[in-house]
Amino acid sequence: MFEGEDFIFTFGPIFIGISFVVVISILLFSIIKGVTQWNKNNNSPKLNVKAKAITKRTKVSGGREHSSYSNYFVTFEVESGDRLEFEVKDTEYGMIVEGDNGELSFQGTRYQGFIRSK
The missing domain is CATH 1.10.287 (Helix Hairpins)
Incomplete structure (x- = not known):
């Protein structure tokens, strides 16, 4: 051996x-x-707070030989000055514009929705 x-x-x-x-x-x-x-x-309690959409970003994964997919994120600033980033659906991402003010709904780290104020 x-x-x-x-x-x-x-x-x-x-x-x-x-x-x-x-x-x-x-x-x-x-x-x-x-x-x-x-x-x-x-x-966690379900919270509704006044917030402003500060920035948006995407994360693209995959590609090349495999199909790619995107994750969409929006960062909100609440009245206290704290910033919270949530992953949102593609349809919500397209409807939110940076600088929008409105009411943010969330539970813990789970995004519930954003209603733009007029």
Whole structure:
């Protein structure tokens, strides 16, 4: 036998086992984090506050050989001066213009809507 074969047969299964544990740990952490945030949002009060749309941005993922998709975000400034960024649907994104004033509805980190004032 070659000297390298002992190393591969000894540490190969250990490396594969460690990799499996790391991947499962990351997956479990992501699931627990998502469920925790979902529960926190459900237990948060629904708030309606006066706000101004400050800025909009998009995040495009995918592309090249795969189809791409976009996430849409709007940053609002409330009366206290705090800024909150929410992911919004594409239809809402198109209807909000930077500088719009109105009433922002949200629950925790969950965007509920924005009604522009006249």
